[in-house]
Amino acid sequence: MTVARELRGVTRAPWRRPSGLRSPRCRTLASAAAPAPSQAADGAWRRSLLSGKTLPTLKTDAAASITASEALLVRGGLVQKSSAGIYNFLPMGYRVLEKLERLVARHMDGVPGAERVRMAQLLPAHTWRTTGRLAADADAGQPSEKMMLRDRKNALFLLAPTHEEEVTSMLAGHTLSPRTLPKRLYQISLKFRDELRTRGGLLRSREFLMKDLYSFDVDAAAAQASYAAVMAGYEALWTALGIAPKRVAADNGEMGGTTSDEYHLLSPVGEDTLVVCPSCDHAAIATDGAAIAIDIAAPADGTAAAAAATTTTPATAASALCAQCGTPFDRAAHTHRAIEVGHLFDLGTRYSVPLGATYTDAAGRAVPAHMGSYGIGVTRLMAALLELGHAAAAAAAAAAPASATTAAPNRAYWPEAVAPYRVALAAVPAGGSGADDAVAAATRRVFEAITAAVPALAGDVLVDDRRGRRFGEKMSDLELIGVPYIVILGKRFLASGQAEVRVQKLGPGHTIVSETHHVAEADLPAYFARVLAAAP
Amino acid sequence: MTVARELRGVTRAPWRRPSGLRSPRCRTLASAAAPAPSQAADGAWRRSLLSGKTLPTLKTDAAASITASEALLVRGGLVQKSSAGIYNFLPMGYRVLEKLERLVARHMDGVPGAERVRMAQLLPAHTWRTTGRLAADADAGQPSEKMMLRDRKNALFLLAPTHEEEVTSMLAGHTLSPRTLPKRLYQISLKFRDELRTRGGLLRSREFLMKDLYSFDVDAAAAQASYAAVMAGYEALWTALGIAPKRVAADNGEMGGTTSDEYHLLSPVGEDTLVVCPSCDHAAIATDGAAIAIDIAAPADGTAAAAAATTTTPATAASALCAQCGTPFDRAAHTHRAIEVGHLFDLGTRYSVPLGATYTDAAGRAVPAHMGSYGIGVTRLMAALLELGHAAAAAAAAAAPASATTAAPNRAYWPEAVAPYRVALAAVPAGGSGADDAVAAATRRVFEAITAAVPALAGDVLVDDRRGRRFGEKMSDLELIGVPYIVILGKRFLASGQAEVRVQKLGPGHTIVSETHHVAEADLPAYFARVLAAAP
Ligand SMILES: [Zn+2]
Ligand SMILES: [Zn+2]
Incomplete structure (x- = not known):
């Protein structure tokens, strides 16, 4: 009784809202009458207890105008807004970000x-002037996407929006030769852009985490090998995440250089538009207005059908003709919004010439390195995964209208590899304090058994040890943050020795995996050993 | 012959120096005639080869005015200066930083x-105005240590110099209760301070990596438990690193609050000054001028001799009287320069009151949380470790004058846990290409044997496969970056089957471990298994 009253007290506590901050209610923070840990209780167990964790899930529905990913991130207590387009990562959100x-x-x-490096975030402006990417008007304080400041000696710095200038200057300080090339340097670090219009939480923010790799090669042909090697790394990453972004040839724009590719995930909240051939899946960026991008796009990999576009009738604005397979199709029906999650740029010598990143060839001449730049938006990808899961769940619900209740996102569906915890043990009320004690003991037993048998699970099991919470409350919290394997340990488990394991995650091909397994206690270690073995 | 010429060509290549950048020579980058990897060569092997790595060690002596750590970091190619007080971490330096x-x-x-979090780097100025740490003059653009910028909408932001305001605002958005406290949130993230005078490379930089933990408790007594728990974590960290910083009671200064402690490493390049009792090792911060800090400092742990200072004759400026053990000593002889590497602050309600981080007590009242703040300068600690090793090596050389050649730092002595690689296999010339091939084959064999037997070593073994390099060149590169275990595989190894293992590292108690072991090839896996087992 005391427990219930105090919990209600927590929920009813006044909700302060300091200016500029979202205000999650910490309704899941109370540890109430958790079983007293024995002196021998090890750190792994204690670190797994939800009762000691910060999980400020929100009961209120998020505003309808925000994206599904923003709603899930904020309501799940994964992130908290600091300023427009700038977020703090709370413990559950940090876990996802770190895994990703x-x-x-x-x-x-x-x-x-x-090779991994870590470049400065405060970049000297002079190299940006040298490459022409910092105009005089920027110095004069004109608003732009570049965030800049002057130090106490009046020197101008950029808060890194990207690192082409910095990495090129850095390597220009080294003596390079054909034997020391290629160089392929990458980092995972913050970038800053003063977006005029931020949106969608982590989809377009002003401070964001990015992986950027820069390659330096002796010539264009060698640079193609770097380009292909990074592309292969991207493809392997997508496979590990179980996602299949569309690769499209793109325009280099301000980056300079000649060749570029982008990876896009189709999503109704995306800011880009792709046209996708229904026959061969070839995709192209839809240029603005009536322009027909897809039938003028170069084939993605130089194979097949390049000639098709030239030998058939020109397409109209309403129809398209696939540049890869030659199939004509209805353009409007195959136009999709998309989120860019990665890109590859062949930069040529756009930066190495002005900044002097040259190598010495066999004849002793200084030759500018041929560069490439390759980015993945890590925080954006985190949000895009939530969007994919939400869309897949909505599609599944639409296909099974009897259970169609998923208009508002109530569950995060992560790829298993990046869920905040892979497994949750939900100790649910079993109908009396004696039974609850038995559940608590069984939960500890199961925890020890599976983490002993599968050491890789250590640190990846969340134990919902909170007492005084109903089954539904526990499930809704664990689902909101998106734990893929929820093991239900309650009255039925005590009676049968069989645990119910609810599996819900984003599986390969952007589909929802939703299964329920009944597993005997003795078989749980082997069950999770198989889960880990199957993980990419 | 061709190889040697090309290598000389590399070394003689013109040395470009873009403005504002140091210019390391990549003299160790060439892979010359490395053995062609078989198709089955696995990634672990290839990723271990020094020939493919960026190691721009400098041949030139660093300027005499810089500290030993700066010299080692720059000459060893671990970091490269971007601007004054702002550094890029090159691959070898990034490895150390990541391990630390x-x-x-x-x-x-x-x-x-x-719980680990990640807070924004661009902090809204309004919370700093609320706490009074951002004065109106700062808005007016007065130079200060705070680096600030305005966004395109003219909102003022700080580049995070510390996160008390941010974390307090963040938790003020949550509904806290006695059951949800304590909160202990930490992050490892960049901080920015526009130091008027940067120095010593990473010892005092304008962009630096810091671990900061913030605790929120119901009252002062509970806050002491948080304080003690973090202190215990610090002590365990020092033990893992094998270092023994002095803990001193400190002044909270601008941070507010009441109690604080600092951890200092004694070093001639430190910016602080400690007085250390020669009898009991009690340390105190020497206040400026003639003030006698140590005999007015409170005992570190409340034990013993607190009364001593009051019952004996007052000390003079030239003599000191230990507040802990009562021993009088010569003050000047026991005054040392020191580098602050960590601190703990009891903040009280200095931030929770103005920012409204309150919890609701049993009576329904809003009570401000009692806070603490705890920092470790990670990049500074990295430099301080190098200073310790350098000083210990110089002391060892002074004690054995016959080998006293270590005036200029030619070797980094890292604690084993944070060296860029734990083990290096140096394949050294054996007197002919046939013998060199045999060495290359043996090196691969040893690599496979030790990484198979000790999986934890995978990724931590550097193979110096470079051909055309003399023994001395290889040793000097591997020592400059500070590999603790160098396994020499050359002519003698081929003849005897015994590898020479040179061990050089910073051991416990700030002493240099310098040993040479002769280990039979068959025993190397067991040898390194013991090394790993002994690692903290
Ligand atoms: Zn097609
Ligand atoms: Zn003493």
């Missing part, structure tokens, strides 16, 4: 010759 | 209830 960052790093480390 | 960051994180995760 490590996964990206692992795949960049897999690119032959790639 | 993970070690710090592991020990903060060991603090009960600690």
